[in-house]
Amino acid sequence: MIPSDEFLESKGIRPTAMRLLVFQHLTKSKVATTLSDIENAFAKADRTTLFRTLKTFEQKRVVHQIDDGSGIMKYALCEEGCNCELERDLHLHFHCTNCGKTICLTEQKIPHINLPEGFVAEDANLVLKGICDKCSGQ
Amino acid sequence: MIPSDEFLESKGIRPTAMRLLVFQHLTKSKVATTLSDIENAFAKADRTTLFRTLKTFEQKRVVHQIDDGSGIMKYALCEEGCNCELERDLHLHFHCTNCGKTICLTEQKIPHINLPEGFVAEDANLVLKGICDKCSGQ
DNA sequence: TCAATAAATGCACTTCCATTGCATTGCCCT
């Protein structure tokens, strides 16, 4: 397991204290994380800094932003070995309408869709909504 | 072609003047429509009324709401003959990053996805982003 | 080492859209 600071540096990100904390928080989380989640996790942190930290992470392809339709953006670490640098990792996301949690289903890729003449797709977002495994009692 | 007021009544909606205008505006539009679009179309209308009109239409399955990830909700008429009353019509949507327009691709249904044990999907949203036919010059 | 420079952070403020409260108006039915 490569240390966090080395990892961030390998991505071209200066490993400040704040960034390391955010990164490690994301590492621990099994579900996609909101800005408020992180804000609440370390009471000391300023929202703007966290916001910009996530933005930096996103630009450097450390995290991806997830719009699950809840109105609140979520973030999750990119998969190790995903080739985000070259093309987006188009896996799908599941949003539980019961507990509100959103998780990456990294194994489930968004299927290829044949579009009508003239349409060129560059990105895709597929969100399934329903009841997650925890909430369905399995 | 069934008259608008009869159609709305058949859906359990009182056909007020405002509602008829909104409905006809939606009928004419080839692309998904925002609240502001409608607001600008009839300078006289109040935003709140339009908002609640769309909400009513949505509840009565006259329109469906589209979250294309732009941060602004869009609305489009439900297909004639779609069985929205029973289950959602899970077609996909295309959002053009050039002109900002979003269109329903009602022919293209969201493919069925096999989920891991314990996950129960009740709804799905698939948005493709890219360049639309108009903007790609086809 | 120290000054110059650049990057990151913190606070306040703004923007944008969705949403609500409440008073008023309009419609329908008896």
Add this chain to the structure above:
DNA sequence: AGGGCAATGCAATGGAAGTGCATTTATTGA
């Protein structure tokens, strides 16, 4: 006509993203 409910209009609120700018912290290079 009048009672009652539905629809409307105006004002205000809320939540989240995003920006401006001053301050602090880190890096560089003389």
